[in-house]
Amino acid sequence: MTTREETNRAIARHERNAAARRGVRRVAVFLVFLVVLSILYTGYKAFGSAVDDAQTDLPVVGRILPRTDDLTMPPLLDIAVEFGQPPQRNSSKPLGAFIGEAALFTLREAAFGFLLGAVLGLGLAIFMLRKKWFERGLSPYLVASQTVPLVAIAPIIVIWGSKSLGWLPFTWEPWMSVSIIATYLTFFPVAMNGIKGLQSADAAAMELMRSYAATRRQTLLKLQLPASMPYLFAAFKLAATVAIVGAIVGEISGGVRGGLGRLILDYASRYTTGPPRLYASVVGAAVLGILAVGVVTLLEYVAVTRRQAARGAR
Amino acid sequence: MLFTNRKRAAKWLIVVAVFAMIAAACGSDEGDTTELTPVTLQMQWFTQAQFAGYYAAVAEGYYEDAGLDVTILEGGVDIVPATVIESGAADFALSWVIRALGPREEGANVTNISQIFERSATLQVSFADQGITTPADLAGKNVGNWGFGNEAELFAGLRQAGLDPNTDVNLVQQQFDMLALIAGDIDAAQAMTYNEYAQVLETINPATGELFQPEDLSVIDWNDVGTAMLQDGIWADADRLADDPAYRETAVKFVEASIRGWVFCRDNFDECVQHVLDAGPTLGESHQRWMLNEINNLIWPASSGVGTMDPNLWNQTIKNAVDGAVLKGEPAAGAYITDINAEALANLRADGVDVDGNGWTPLTIELTEGGE
Numbered sequence: 001m002t003t004r005e006e007t008n009r010a011i012a013r014h015e016r017n018a019a020a021r022r023g024v025r026r027v028a029v030f031l032v033f034l035v036v037l038s039i040l041y042t043g044y045k046a047f048g049s050a051v052d053d054a055q056t057d058l059p060v061v062g063r064i065l066p067r068t069d070d071l072t073m074p075p076l077l078d079i080a081v082e083f084g085q086p087p088q089r090n091s092s093k094p095l096g097a098f099i100g101e102a103a104l105f106t107l108r109e110a111a112f113g114f115l116l117g118a119v120l121g122l123g124l125a126i127f128m129l130r131k132k133w134f135e136r137g138l139s140p141y142l143v144a145s146q147t148v149p150l151v152a153i154a155p156i157i158v159i160w161g162s163k164s165l166g167w168l169p170f171t172w173e174p175w176m177s178v179s180i181i182a183t184y185l186t187f188f189p190v191a192m193n194g195i196k197g198l199q200s201a202d203a204a205a206m207e208l209m210r211s212y213a214a215t216r217r218q219t220l221l222k223l224q225l226p227a228s229m230p231y232l233f234a235a236f237k238l239a240a241t242v243a244i245v246g247a248i249v250g251e252i253s254g255g256v257r258g259g260l261g262r263l264i265l266d267y268a269s270r271y272t273t274g275p276p277r278l279y280a281s282v283v284g285a286a287v288l289g290i291l292a293v294g295v296v297t298l299l300e301y302v303a304v305t306r307r308q309a310a311r312g313a314r
Numbered sequence: 315m316l317f318t319n320r321k322r323a324a325k326w327l328i329v330v331a332v333f334a335m336i337a338a339a340c341g342s343d344e345g346d347t348t349e350l351t352p353v354t355l356q357m358q359w360f361t362q363a364q365f366a367g368y369y370a371a372v373a374e375g376y377y378e379d380a381g382l383d384v385t386i387l388e389g390g391v392d393i394v395p396a397t398v399i400e401s402g403a404a405d406f407a408l409s410w411v412i413r414a415l416g417p418r419e420e421g422a423n424v425t426n427i428s429q430i431f432e433r434s435a436t437l438q439v440s441f442a443d444q445g446i447t448t449p450a451d452l453a454g455k456n457v458g459n460w461g462f463g464n465e466a467e468l469f470a471g472l473r474q475a476g477l478d479p480n481t482d483v484n485l486v487q488q489q490f491d492m493l494a495l496i497a498g499d500i501d502a503a504q505a506m507t508y509n510e511y512a513q514v515l516e517t518i519n520p521a522t523g524e525l526f527q528p529e530d531l532s533v534i535d536w537n538d539v540g541t542a543m544l545q546d547g548i549w550a551d552a553d554r555l556a557d558d559p560a561y562r563e564t565a566v567k568f569v570e571a572s573i574r575g576w577v578f579c580r581d582n583f584d585e586c587v588q589h590v591l592d593a594g595p596t597l598g599e600s601h602q603r604w605m606l607n608e609i610n611n612l613i614w615p616a617s618s619g620v621g622t623m624d625p626n627l628w629n630q631t632i633k634n635a636v637d638g639a640v641l642k643g644e645p646a647a648g649a650y651i652t653d654i655n656a657e658a659l660a661n662l663r664a665d666g667v668d669v670d671g672n673g674w675t676p677l678t679i680e681l682t683e684g685g686e
Contacts, residue, residue, distance in 0.1 A: 067497065071493060071497065072493070087598065088598030154392060155393050159397075159401050159403045160401075160403075162403050253390055253391050254390050254392070255360070255388050255391070262360070266597060268491065271492075272491050272514070272516075273513050273516040273517055
């Protein structure tokens with residue numbers, strides 16, 4: 001006869017194993033896709049070279065479809081090797097270290113922007129939930145704010161930041177202006193999904209809260225916010241990537257040094273002298289994006305999935 | 315109700331305070347420079363040897379000797395130096411003449427106080443087998459240009475050769491790399507002597523397996539054709555110059571110390587390159603050496619003292635820009651002034667500084683693959 005505790009332990013063990021299997025499967029799928037993409041890239045390149053070598057002058061490759069020479073599509077191995085090569089003659093620091101440092105710099109800009117944007121977006125959502133007229137009146141402006149081209153506002157923000165924020169108790173650094181740009185992109189999905197999520201609370205549950213004479217704040221904290229979590233985390237994932245894109249674009253157009261944007265721009269403008277460098281820095285940006293979403297997903301797991309699981313077990 | 319509001323307000327205050335503290339912890343401490351006049355210089359682009367003289371003036375203490383504490387702001391893709399001066403975020407800016415006169419037409423009251431570069435660095439580069447050595451040879455070819463006003467010298471050269479830029483050549487919008495030229499999409503590409511031209515020479519020629527050689531290329535130099543336009547100069551806020559005697563005095567000191575920096579870079583090539591490298595460009599030493607040599611070539615020898623505006627070249631610049639519809643018309647009076655640079659030169663000459671560089675000859679710089 002098994003005790004209840006033993007059963008629970010068995011269930012827990014089973015769940016752990018299942019989670020581990022899911023993790024392995026996820027990594028496997030990721031790797032398979034990596035291999036498939038590499039084969040497609042290399043295969044197309046080989047096809048293009050073969051056509052070229054045969055002097056058949058196929059009008060498709062190099063006209064409609066991209067060229068396949070090493071300048072346009074450097075071999076994948078070259079890109080991988082490039083990470084370990086020093087990009088500057090006077091130092092032995094490998095490109096990978098340059099990209100890593102730049103990625104951390106960009107991550108800091110994006111992270112501050114993301115946090116500020118998330119707080120701002122959620123605050124707006126809560127306020128819009130309370131005041132319907134506010135939501136209706138403000139929505140067009142929120143939408144309009146996102147259609148303003150980033151390249152137009154980025155230099156304005158950077159110039160304004162360096163000029164007008166001297167009164168702050170700390171030195172306003174250019175990267176903080178880039179964080180503002182990331183904030184600008186981040187708050188929108190959070191506000192939009194936030195309001196939808198807050199409104200998604202079950203009507204019957206809302207009735208119940210009312211029958212308990214719960215205050216608005218209690219309703220918000222105990223019912224509406226938990227209900228909005230899936231929506232919010234969907235928005236956070238989107239926001240994490242746009243914060244990084246925003247930071248990179250902000251660096252490029254505002255002329256802020258130290259991050260991936262500058263690196264990409266520099267390597268792009270010297271493209272012919274080392275195509276793998278540009279590809280490597282773009283890979284760095286992609287990895288950064290994946291990491292950012294990964295962190296949000298982890299938080300989601302802690303905040304939502306595990307709680308739901310705990311509630312289910314009870 | 316009031317109570318909860320206050321509690322909430324207190325919470326927000328804490329959040330804000332925490333953010334401020336984190337940000338403050340990240341901020342760097344500035345040294346105590348109360349006795350020096352703070353000056354901000356806006357560059358047109360990122361740290362590179364194109365701006366070597368200013369970095370050298372900082373590193374060699376020339377600005378400090380003049381009582382200035384100079385902060386150099388890097389440029390960006392969308393940063394227009396003249397606009398930055400107008401906004402008050404910078405005291406002086408480096409800009410091509412045309413790139414500053416555009417915003418000036420829109421009302422940014424800036425003025426050129428020192429025209430450091432006497433020559434244009436823009437070339438039209440093609441492979442030698444194309445046989446393009448004069449603007450007339452461009453007829454019917456795919457001619458690359460960057461647009462945004464960079465095409466004005468090219469267009470003026472074409473018109474001078476009796477060609478209509480819009481019908482007699484096939485204009486191609488060019489990226490800022492040289493891939494299109496090497497791939498053959500463009501027959502003649504725009505290139506700066508100190509940048510893109512070197513990039514081609516740092517690229518392996520697939521036909522030989524070696525780097526491209528200068529003999530493989532032919533260049534059209536707009537200085538020789540006679541349609542060159544003025545490039546890097548120092549710009550200041552014209553309204554402040556008129557109203558604020560202290561600012562004008564600072565301007566003289568700034569130009570004087572900057573010229574000292576350029577003289578240093580002419581006479582101490584290796585040390586100057588090191589100053590640029592110390593300022594943290596992304597691109598390595600080989601690039602910076604090539605670039606500084608070419609930049610020196612644009613400044614030295616200076617026909618009538620470095621920084622002196624040549625009215626003929628100014629007029630040629632304006633004419634090309636107006637003919638090419640880059641500017642709407644002749645700039646209003648006061649677009650450049652010569653007294654500040656003249657004062658700086660007089661001080662330097664009195665100090666025994668060679669501001670003409672008549673004895674200067676370019677070095678031969680060897681490029682490496684990828685320009686590391």
